[in-house]
Amino acid sequence: MTLMTWLTAKKTMKHTVIFLLVGMVCVLIAAPILRTYATSLSIYGRMGQTTTNNSATNIKEAFYQPFSLMDGQKATIRFSANFPNHSVTLKIVPQGEFEARFAANSSGGSVTGSRFVYCQPRYGSNPPTGCTGDVTSRNIANDDAYIIEFAGWTSTTNLIYVPGNYVVLVYGTNSTNASASTIVRFNIDIAIEMPGRLIARYVDIAGYALLVGFSTVFLFIVLVRSTNEGRS
Amino acid sequence: MASDPSSGRGFLDTLPQVDKAKAMRLLIFGLILTIIAVTILLASRTVSAGATNWQNLAQQENSLNFWSGLYGSTEYAQRNNEILLTVYWMRHQATIFSVVGRIGMNVGLLMMILGFIFLAMNNTIDEKTRHVFLIVGAALVLIVMFGVFFAGFNLTINYS
DSSP states (O other), X not given: OOHHHHHHSHHHHHHHHHHHHHHHHIIIIIHHHHHHHSSEEEEEEEEEEEEEGGGGTOGGGSXXXXXXXXXXXXXXXXXXXXXXXEEEEEEEEEHHHHHHHHHHTOOGGGOOOOOEEEEOOOTTOOTTTTEXXXXXXXXXXXXXXXXXXXXXXXXXXEEEEOOEEEXXXXXXXXXXTOOTTOEEEEEEEEEEEOTHHHHHHHHHHHXXXXXXHHHHHHHHHHHHHHHHHHHO | OOXXXXXXXXXXXGSOOOOHHHHHHHHXXXXXXXXXXXXXXXXXXXXXXXXXHHHHHHHHHHHHHHHTTSSOHHHHHHHHHHHHHHHHHHHHHHHHHHHHHHHHHXXXXXXXXXXXXXXXXXXXXXXXXHHHHHHXXXXXXXXXXXXXXXXXXXXXXXXX
């Protein structure tokens, strides 16, 4: 089949239009959706999550949520509290250590935890201003909100990727009518990073390549057809 | 083959004849190829020239997202580095597409020159029109020669 017969074939025009549409879908629909919704995966999120006063002394009473990190993957945790007489503490513990402490039903304070970075962004500042690294726990007394970034370990405010299984541990106290069963409240959202933006970039490139390539083919088809019509 | 003035035949008449339709097709395809190549070249240069503006826009958007607490400093740094990678590509693609565009433009112009020369050689067309074809073809040869042999030669087109 020569180039001319390929260009004049009815199927070629049909395929060209289909590829142009696929290119448009990639650039206008698929890539923005991936960029918006596939960047992070929320594995646990709750406003007003509860635990009890007992959680500070008995780890079995505390809030814990396990998660896994692969190489080059990080977790973003939103941790906040807005309740009077509360003191809540968050730690991120490697699963091995957590299981040992859990079996012994140790106190939350005796758990060491891995290093993470916490941020309280300040409007107009240059990042990482507003962020603190090399910490193994974050405590909120009554009211505060933090964005915590965790990848296994840190060096100042830079994350060091250590893949593995971890557990988010939250324990605390509520001194209002304090008893062992008094409820302690806090807000938490745990999200794992997903490769959405990377995939979206490749989808974008594929979409643009299809649009540029097949619009050129489309132009040649129209040109060849108009030349043939003029001749006949 | 040298032209013979005594025979009454011009230099052009002594050259091989090419079908008028073929010459016209060569001319049109050359024109289309040149237009596509120059469009690619100009579009890629516009993208490259606009890279810094896009970088400022994307980085400001990234800062606003960080300040409003959408993500932390590592995510900010990651996105900032991705923005830089895109900006470097926006600048570097001009090198690739300028080469592609320039080759396409020169091939297209060569096709147009051949088209004009073949039309000028066609003795079924009247003499004056053939001379016009020859002059236009020669002008295109000059443009291509300047473009190929002198790096400083360029045509400035205001497209903004």
